Structure formats: C-alpha cells, structure tokens
Amino acid sequence: MRLNMSLILSCVALLLAAVLQEMIPVTARLPVKGFFLTGVAIYYVLEKPKLMSFVLLLWAGMLTDALGRLPHGCIVIFLLLVYPLLLLMKRIFTETTVLHGIFCVSVISVFQQIWLCAWLHKAGIAVFSWDMLQLAAAAAVMGMVVGVSMFLLCGWLERFKGVDDRRTTEVEGLNGIV
Amino acid sequence: MKSKVWIFLLVISLGVFLFLRHGVTAFASETIYPFSNATRWFDQTIGLSFRAALTRVDYAARCAKQERELARLQVMFTEAETRETLIKHQRALLEYTPPVSCRWQAAPVISRGGTVAIWQTLRLGKGSAHGIRKGDLVMVPEGVVGRIADVTLHTSDVMLITDPNSRVACELDLSSEEGTGVIRGILYGGGVRPGGDPKLTLLYVIEPLRLRYMAREFEPAPRTRVVTSGLGNTFPKGLTVGYVLSSMMEPQRLSREAEIMPAVDMASLYDVFVLSIREDKHAP
Structure with a gap:
C-alpha cells in the first residue's frame, strides 16, 4: 500500500501552523495574531487541485474555530467566501511564489481580522473606527510575515513528497508532456 | 484513486463540521497539546538561556538571591507543616470536618490568547486527566487569574477576569477603615482596545476592569x-483581584463604579495554580 504523501505533508503543515498560531502571543506593539492556518490554506488553494485544496481549507477553518473557541463556523464560512476569489487568483497567477503569498495572505488577513471583529462584536471593537483601522494595518503587516513563512514552509515540505504522482492524460502523454 | 481519497475526506469533514462539532475542539486541543508543550519546554530551557546570555544577566547574584528565597520558603514550609499537624490534631479533638475541601495543583501555560487572541484566554497543559474541572479557580500568588472555561483530557482553557464576558462578585478590602461596612460590587471584564493610549498592557491592550x-x-x-x-x-x-484606580458615579447616579487594575500581569504567566473545590465533606 502506497502512502498518500500529499495528505501527510498537508497535515504536517496544518499542525505546524496551528502550533505557531497558538504559541505566538499578541503584544502591545502588534496586537493581532498571525493567521498561519489561513496562510497554509491559501498556499494549498493556489498550488493544489481544487478538491484537495477545498478539504484543506475546511480543515484550516475548523482548526482555527476549534482552537480559538470561536462560534461554530466563524472562520470556516469566511474561508469558504474567500475560496472563489482565491480560485480566481489561481487563474491570474501563472505560478505560486512567495511574493504572491505575501500579497494574498496580507490582504486576506486584513479581511479576516475585520470579519472576526464584526462577528465577535462583544469583544468591544467597533468595525468602523480608528481602532479597527490600526488593527487592520497590524493584520496586514502580520499577514506579510505569515505569507513569507508559510509559503516557504509549505514549499519546503513539498520536497519530501518524492516523485510527483499526478495522473497524466493520454493527450499529455502522446505529446510528451509529463 | 487519489481523488477518491479526497472525496472521502471531504464527506467526513463536512459530516464532522455539521454534526460532530463538539468533539472538534477537544480533538484539536489534544492534537496540538504535545507540540505546544514541547515548544514551551524549548522556550523555557534553551530559549531562556539564550536570552539570558544575550541580556548579560548577572547569574551569580540572581542565583544567590534565589537560594536565599528558597531557604526562607523552606523554613516557612516547615512551619506550615507543623501548623497543619496541629490543626489536624485539634480538628480530631473537636470532631470537626471542614465543609469544603480544596486541592491545589500547578499547571503550565502552553498558549496565550488561543489562535485568534480576541478572547482573553490562556490554555493550560493539564486537563480532566489531572482532576481539573470546568469552573475551577485559577490563581497565582499575586491574585486571581480566572476560571476554567473548557476542559479536555490534557488541556484546559482559562477565561481570564479581563475577558469582556467575565463577571466576579467582589468587595472592597476596607478592614482598616471602621464604620464603612461592606462595599460590594460586580467586577466586569474590560475587553480589548487596540491602539490608542492604553492604560494597561497585559495579554492584550485592555481596558481596566470595572467594579460596578x-x-x-x-x-x-x-x-x-x-x-x-x-x-x-x-x-x-x-x-x-485588583486595585482601585479611580471611581465615579454611574450615568444613572444610582450606584458607583470604579476602574480596577488587575493584580496579575497576564502576559507574564508561565505557571499558574488551579484550585479544585470538592464538595465532598469526607474528602481528606
């Protein structure tokens, strides 16, 4: 029986991201969490087939909700809303690089922070306020850091996959495309 | 073949998301906990030594101070043991059984703020396997930290008193002042305030607690x-719980409220004590 290395490596990436997201505390200077799980989900959406990326997106959202004691579906719904936009990005970008990661994770981190504050309005942060703007700016900076680290990590993990086991269609085979 | 695996996983995941959501938190916490524990150990041993070397801490002076403190605590511990034996003896003579029995245990902090840091929470590296239950009190020598809000087998989440959802029945310690009676109120968590001019910087930039x-x-x-x-x-x-910063009349002028500074700096917690209160009258 051959192991599905993509599944194992993606689980490792999600686990590492979850540990990082849990362990790195917020500080007064940077009062937001780095959304490492979202970073991993974005990498797989941009890099992997739709079905696999959808499952991993779901897992990333569920992990964030569960570990953050958030209301059920808070981040899952956000990521599902973002998913079509990421698929659009996938069509625009011809390849996935760290720069794309910085851009995508940074932008989506800002929206995720706003989404969180809007959903958890009891936390005391008004969505349309100067405080929220500062928080969004901090989320953008943190998103850049997360984008670099997670895209490098996931790219590095890809090395352990070994031989690419993609199925090639007959047309691709006849044309010598592997 | 490969897509079948992902379709199977998708169906399972959607099933868990829709129907078995309560088990996800416990499963996720239990999965993450060994890695969080390992990271904490790394930070407390290698990371701490590295940081100390960088900051050029005078180790000899600190070590001597700690040794003196240890010796003092050992003397106090011996005295406490003697007193405990005496109290037990007197209780036996009076046939008195304490109505509530308590059990203290130390627990390491493995995470601050969870994965989103919106809630004011800590995650501890001990859970129901160590006898911790929902609602148990969490303290450090300086004061109250919060309450256990959620428990899994090896982890537990603490809702801090700074959480906006926290409510604690409190009173002012006016033992030295006569004629004032007991002044009671309800302590509300302050919630978060990103940016601005923070009065307190704890786990997050927070508003002071409010005693209403x-x-x-x-x-x-x-x-x-x-x-x-x-x-x-x-x-x-x-x-x-904390100390009064200032007080003012509430807008309706029916009662007074005060701003309270928490006694504990939540951001610097590495170990806490969990107080488990057992209602069993015959417990040791």
Whole structure:
C-alpha cells in the first residue's frame, strides 16, 4: 500500500501552523495574531487541485474555530467566501511564489481580522473606527510575515513528497508532456 | 484513486463540521497539546538561556538571591507543616470536618490568547486527566487569574477576569477603615482596545476592569484592594483581584463604579495554580 504523501505533508503543515498560531502571543506593539492556518490554506488553494485544496481549507477553518473557541463556523464560512476569489487568483497567477503569498495572505488577513471583529462584536471593537483601522494595518503587516513563512514552509515540505504522482492524460502523454 | 481519497475526506469533514462539532475542539486541543508543550519546554530551557546570555544577566547574584528565597520558603514550609499537624490534631479533638475541601495543583501555560487572541484566554497543559474541572479557580500568588472555561483530557482553557464576558462578585478590602461596612460590587471584564493610549498592557491592550453597582455614598481611595466576596459560590472569599484606580458615579447616579487594575500581569504567566473545590465533606 502506497502512502498518500500529499495528505501527510498537508497535515504536517496544518499542525505546524496551528502550533505557531497558538504559541505566538499578541503584544502591545502588534496586537493581532498571525493567521498561519489561513496562510497554509491559501498556499494549498493556489498550488493544489481544487478538491484537495477545498478539504484543506475546511480543515484550516475548523482548526482555527476549534482552537480559538470561536462560534461554530466563524472562520470556516469566511474561508469558504474567500475560496472563489482565491480560485480566481489561481487563474491570474501563472505560478505560486512567495511574493504572491505575501500579497494574498496580507490582504486576506486584513479581511479576516475585520470579519472576526464584526462577528465577535462583544469583544468591544467597533468595525468602523480608528481602532479597527490600526488593527487592520497590524493584520496586514502580520499577514506579510505569515505569507513569507508559510509559503516557504509549505514549499519546503513539498520536497519530501518524492516523485510527483499526478495522473497524466493520454493527450499529455502522446505529446510528451509529463 | 487519489481523488477518491479526497472525496472521502471531504464527506467526513463536512459530516464532522455539521454534526460532530463538539468533539472538534477537544480533538484539536489534544492534537496540538504535545507540540505546544514541547515548544514551551524549548522556550523555557534553551530559549531562556539564550536570552539570558544575550541580556548579560548577572547569574551569580540572581542565583544567590534565589537560594536565599528558597531557604526562607523552606523554613516557612516547615512551619506550615507543623501548623497543619496541629490543626489536624485539634480538628480530631473537636470532631470537626471542614465543609469544603480544596486541592491545589500547578499547571503550565502552553498558549496565550488561543489562535485568534480576541478572547482573553490562556490554555493550560493539564486537563480532566489531572482532576481539573470546568469552573475551577485559577490563581497565582499575586491574585486571581480566572476560571476554567473548557476542559479536555490534557488541556484546559482559562477565561481570564479581563475577558469582556467575565463577571466576579467582589468587595472592597476596607478592614482598616471602621464604620464603612461592606462595599460590594460586580467586577466586569474590560475587553480589548487596540491602539490608542492604553492604560494597561497585559495579554492584550485592555481596558481596566470595572467594579460596578457599588454603594453610591462611599468613594474608595485609589489603590484600595479589591477582593472576591465569596457570593455565588464561584470564588472563595478574600482572594485579591485588583486595585482601585479611580471611581465615579454611574450615568444613572444610582450606584458607583470604579476602574480596577488587575493584580496579575497576564502576559507574564508561565505557571499558574488551579484550585479544585470538592464538595465532598469526607474528602481528606
């Protein structure tokens, strides 16, 4: 029986991201969490087939909700809303690089922070306020850091996959495309 | 073949998401906990040594100070043991059984703020396997930290008193002042305030706690100690919660409220104590 290395490596990436997201505390200077799980989900959406990326997106959202004691579906719904936009990005970008990661994770981190504050309005942060703007700016900076680290990590993990086991269609085979 | 695996996983995931959501939190916490523990150990041993070397801490002086403190604590511990034996003997003579038995245990902090840091929470590296239950009190020598809000087998989440959803029955410690009576109120968590001009920087940039519904006639002096009142049986009486910063009349002018500075710096917690109160009268 051959192991599905993509599944194992993606689980490792999600686990590492979850540990990082849990362990790195917020500080007064940077009062937001780095959304490492979202970073991993974005990498797989941009890099992997739709079905696999959808499952991993779901897992990333569920992990964030569960570990953050958030209301059920808070981040899952956000990521599902973002998913079509990421698929659009996938069509625009011809390849996935760290720069794309910085851009995508940074932008989506800002929206995720706003989404969180809007959903958890009891936390005391008004969505349309100067405080929220500062928080969004901090989320953008943190998103850049997360984008670099997670895209490098996931790219590095890809090395352990070994031989690419993609199925090639007959047309691709006849044309010598592997 | 490969897509079948992902379709199977998708169906399972959607099933868990829709129907088995309560188990996800426990599963996720239990999966992450060994890695969080390992990271904490790494930070506490290698990371701490590295940081100490960088900051050029005078190790010899610190070590001597700690040794003196240890010797003092050992003497105090021996005295406490003697007193405990005496109390046990007297209880046996009086045939008195304490109505509530407590058990203290130390627990490491493995995460601060969870994965989103919106809630004011800590995650501890001990859970129901160590006898911790939902609602148990979490403390450090300086004062109250919060309550256990959620428990898995090896982890537990603490809702801090700074959480906006936290409510604690408190009173002012006015033992030195005569004629004032007991001034009680309810302590509300302050919530978060990103940016601006923070008065307190704890786990997050937070608003001070608010002690509300106090008697309107009495104006507490700044730095008055606030302790738990013991009402509601959630917290035992007399535990330090914080200190008064200032007080003012509430908008309706029916009662007074005060801004309270927590006694504990939540951002610097590495180990805490969990107080488990057992209602069993015959417990040792």
